[in-house]
Every structure is written in structure tokens, then in C-alpha cells.
Amino acid sequence: MSPSVRLQEMIRVIRGARTQGEERGVIQRECAAIRAQFRQADNGTRSHNLAKLLYVHMLGYPAHFGQMECVRLIASPRYNEKRVGYLGAMMLLDEKQDASLLITNSIKNDLSHNSQYVQSLALCTLACMGSAEMCRDLAPEIDRLLRASNSYIKKKAALCAVHIVRKVPDLGELFTPAARSLLCEKNHGVLHGAVVLITELCERNPDTLEQFRKVVPELVQIMKGLVMSGYSPEHNVAGISDPFLQVRILRLLRILGRNNDTASDAMNDLLAQVATNTDSSKTAGSAVLYETVLTVMDIKSESGLRVLAVNILGRFLLNNDRNIRYISMTSLQKIVQTDHNAVQRHRGTIVDCLKDQDASVKRRALELSLALVSAVNIRSLMKELLLFLSSCPPELRAHTTSGIFNAAERYAPSQRWHIDTILHVLTTAGGDVRDETVPNLIQLITTATELHCYTVHKLYRALITDISVQSLVQVACWCIGEYGDLLLRGECEETEPVQVTEDDVLDALETVLQSHMSSPATRGFALTATMKLSTRITHNVDRIRSIVSIYGSCIDVELQQRAVEYNALFKKYDHMRYRGSVCGAPSVIAKLPEYLLGGSGEPVPSSGLSHTVPGPATSTSGGDLLDLLGGLDVSPGE
């Protein structure tokens, strides 16, 4: 029976297991058999057994007892045993295992083996799991192979050198000369390896980078050859000649041209050529164009070239392929600060991407749109953002609302616009706004004195429509409490006035108080607002008094405390009710938010009630603006 069949037979049996338990049983039996086989002398089945063990390992079962077998197989003179042994080493051993050191000698020997396929195994394994120690040990061997071997080995040696440099950066100097001469090779595999190696060397050592700047003309020549050459069947991908190599060369050029005028000049023409001649109808071409754009934006390129690059990104935005749209936006995001005007030209397309089906694209479009907001485009862009908010995926809502608020704060063309925008956000997504939104909005409303009438009308209308959005309800209650007289007056310049009676307004507040949707903090706002209205209305003070006294025995401690203290205001301190405590005053308002929110809506312990509120109870001058409930000594139940 040929060896592969035994492995495949085992795989079949394992897959045939109907339950997890059955599978475990089969695997345990197989592993036991494998272990027993490993302990025996060489009977020609070692490689198959290791292969079976590797399959089991991939399913997630422990396979550490195969590590020594890997070491043995690698040392075998037979190719098929070496092949599986090295595969096992790459899967089971890593530099942290002690056993990995044991294969260093085998690798060393195999690096000079007669057969290039054995050399290849050693190179591959070293590049995959070679520890720093192994790398130091074998670096001279790799350097030798870089210089004198066939292209099959050279290309692998180059990437092995890359791994060595990553593990032991100091060894970079050893490989620099060989890397330089590899650039003269014609073989694409070797060239690619050389470019990757040079890139790695330049990224780690500024002196080496300086040295390799001299090869920019050579790299330009190679690129020109690739871009202008005719159809080459061996390397062609969708009409592009070796896009993998092109992308790597462009990346190396980027590193060499960065912060250096001479190098950047030398590659200017080439970049323009690649940008204009590369066909982007398929992914391969787009990949090359993308890398070109990244290079142009990172080096010291002419402004004409930069505009060309941004236009390519703009074209990408219109591409049918979602991946390309996404790539375009991530790139635009990187340059939106430095090339703001160029990116602004594509604002329309970017905003359209807000409507894309894909969540990643939407997220990118949102980031970019927020970065593009300016005083000039705030009105039109905000319309789009608000439209987006109404249909955006839930995970983006919080980010969108805070972005909108920031933009509004920076560029609001008028206070009325600002208030409208915030109200719109609260109506659409009030559940996803940050906690500071409520006090910030209250502050904004207070300062917009000419708009008090307008604002209270808008908020009243919002309140009677829907009381589920807590942030909106809180602001509405506060506003009604503060400017309820303007509401009752029945006239307004900025908007259609409402014709309401005092009862209507109190009904609205009572609905909030009684609704199970209202959070404790919201109830607090409603109760306080009700209390405040006692100074602004004339007919229904008794109704307010009765509401307040009902809540004097409310289960919610916070509400109860307030109700009791308001009650006391009615009874004992009625004369002060008008003077200081419930009339609006800046200091009160500034303190109100902290007081009322007191720890994100949770009931504030009664000691907290007066800690932000100065003013002794003894002051009866009335002219002092007493902070609400400052220093009143009342006890519950009075």
C-alpha cells in the first residue's frame, strides 16, 4: 500500500466520525499507534506517521511528541523523509522550543547539499522558524548562496536573508554587497527577492538607505522595462507585466525618495508614466496604481504629479469594485490634512459613498466626510450627515453623533442652525449621544436669548410627539420649566406658535413623570420643571402643589427628596419661591446639570444634594440668588 493511502485512509476514518467524542476516540487510537511506531526502529513508515500526526495537529489536538521525530527525519538521507520532517519542523517547532536548536546542524549540511530541492527545504525552514541564534550561525552560508548558485536558490536565499535581518538587524551589513549585485539579475524571482531584501536593509539602517539611493536610476530602468514591455506570457497578470514585482519596486522607490529631492526628481517621470499607462480595469492594474499613488504622496513630488495622484484616487471612488472604493478612501484619509483642497474636489463622490451597502465603506466615508467639513460647506454637508444618521448602522451611530456635534460646534453659521441641528440629532439618535450633550445643549439654549421662544416651542412640540428619547425629554422639560411663560403667551416670531393652556403644559410634564419609559434623571428634570412653572403660571399653582406632594412619598429616593423640599418651599418659604430659588439665574443653570445628572442619572445620595449649592438658609434678603434648595433644613415627611 503506497504511503499516501494510509494517511488518506486515516483522514477518511476521522471525517467519518459522527460525534466529537467518536473523533476523539479515533484520534487517540491513531496517536497511540503513531507513538508506538516512533519508538520502534526505522521501518520505513516514519514519514507517513509524522504526516498523520500533522493532520491531527491541524484539527487542534496535541502533537508535541512528534517534535523529536521531526529532528530525526530531517537528518535522514532520504528526500521524502526530509520533506515531511522539515514540514513538521515548520508546524510543530518554533524558536521557543529547545528541539529547534537540534536541527541547526542538519540545516547547515542541507544548505550545501547536491540537490537544490534539499537546499530549498533547508532555506524555507530557516526563513520560517529560524531563531536569532540559528540565524547568526548560518548567515555566512546564506551569503555564500546569495552570490554563487542558480536563480532557484538565489531567490530563496534572498528571502532567507530578509528573515535573518529581521531577527538580527546587525547582520544587515553582511548582506548589503550581495544585495546590490543581485539587482543586475534578469530572473524575476531573484529580482523580487533582491528588492525585498534591499527594502528591509534600508528600513533598518539609515546609512544603507543613503547608499542605496544611488540605485534609483537602475530601479527606474527596471520599472520602465516592465511597464513598456510587450506581452510577456510568463509574468502577465490581466495585462500587467509582473504586478508583484512592480509593486515592490514602487515601495522601495518610496522609501528611497522620502525626504530626498534628488532621488524624488529621478523617479518623477517614471511615476507619471506608470500613473498614466497602467490599465486599471482589473485588480492587478489597480494594485500597481495604488502603490504609485502612495509613493507619489510620500516623496517630494511635483505638484502636478500630486494632483494626478489625487485624481486617480478620485477615479477609484467611482469604481464598481467595492475594494477599490475602500482603498481609495483609506488613502484619501491619510492625505486629507496635507492636501485638503485636492481632496475637497472629490467631496461629492465621497458623500455618495455614505449610501454604500458595505459597512466598511460607510465607515470610511463617514471619517472622510467629517474630515472635510469646513465653514464653507457646513450647511450642505450637514444635510448629508443628518440623512446618513437616520439610516446608519447601529455601530456607527455614536461616532456619527459626536462627529456631527463637533462639526456643528466649530462651524455653526448661526445659533438657530446649531440648535436645530442638535435637536435633529436628538430626535433621530438621541439614545446614542454622549452624556455631556444635555448640559451642553442647555448651555447653548441659555446663551441664545433671542431664540428662547423659538426653542421652547420646538421642544414642546417634540415632547408631545414622543417621550422615549431621554436626552431630548430632559432638555425639553428643562426648557419648559425655564421658559414656559413664553410658551403660554401664544406668540412667536420664528415659528408657528402653539395655543396651549397651563393644563396642557402640566399634562405634558406629568406624562413624563408617570411614564415607565422615563429614567430617574428624566423624572428629576420633569419634577423640577413642574416646580419652576409655579412661578410662571397663574391659575394652576394648586395642581403643581398636589403633584409635588404626591411625589413626596415616591419610592425613588431622589425624587422623594426633591418633592419634599419643593413642598417645603410651598409651605414655609413661599415668599422666597418667587425671589430666588426657582427663577432662572446663570449660576443656578451652570450648576443645574451636575446637580440633576449627578453621576449619570443614578440617584444622588441626599448628602450630595447640597454639596454643590452654597448659600445658608438664614439669608432672607431675597436679593441673593439662592441656589435651588440651598441649605434648607427640612426632613422627609413634613
Next chain:
Amino acid sequence: MMRFLLLFSRQGKLRLQKWFTPIPEREKKKIVRDMTTMVLARKPRSCNFLHWKDLKIVYKRYASLYFCCGLDAEENELIALEMLHRYVELLDKYFGNVCELDIIFNFEKAYFILDEFLLGGEIQETSKQVVSRAIEASDMLQEAEIDNSDYDLELGWP
């Protein structure tokens, strides 16, 4: 560089895992879990790129298999897609109309092919033909050894 390459089925079963940096076993398992969860949750016509920790994740579905790789942040995602596609083409050339079962029952061959295409997390050969020829030659070498015990790897035929 590429940090890892994973192949898994629509049910989340791992068919191939290649790691290019040393990572503890426990963490490998966690990464595999995270990748399968993230990728399998994606809707059909989504973008093929994701962000995970500080890596770019590029994935593509081919029939019943997901090919998923983790890349450093400076890598080009579009060329990574081409890389995945190239690997699939190589498998297809080798197995002839490759399907998931081929990779399940011949997983070691899938690794051998991968090791002729990528090395240390980078592409080692950009020509399809050169890779295919190398695989064929290695296979022939293996066959020669198995068929004839006189064949000595060091010296060739006696």
C-alpha cells in the same frame, strides 16, 4: 510581510495554517477563532479587507473555502488579493480543478506548493510556470526514491 495564512471552510474547520512569525500555540488558536468568526460573519458582497489589532486582514472566498491572510499595516491589500488568487491558481494547476476535498486529503501537498510560492511571508516566485515546474520536479524526486531503493539522494542514480 504576511504574518499568517489560513484556509477554512464555511463551517469554520481549518484546512491549512501557515504562520510566518513565532507565536505560542494558545495564541494561534485564538487568532484562528477570531479570524473565522470575523470572516464568516461578513455579508456576501462586502469589501474583502478588514482591520484587526494592528494588522490588515485580506480574505477571499473560493467555493467552500475561505483564504484569509494577516498582513503588516504597510502592505498593499490589492496585491495581497492577487497573491491569494495566484495560490489558488497554483493549487488548481496541480490538482486539476481543485476542490476542498483535494486540500483535505492532500494537505501536505498544499503546504509544499505554498512553500514554493511564499517564503518567510514574502513572495519568492512571480512566475506560475516556474513554481509548477519546481513542484513537479520535487514530486518526481520523491517518486524516484520510493520506486527504487537504489536511488541515492546524494549521488543520484548508481
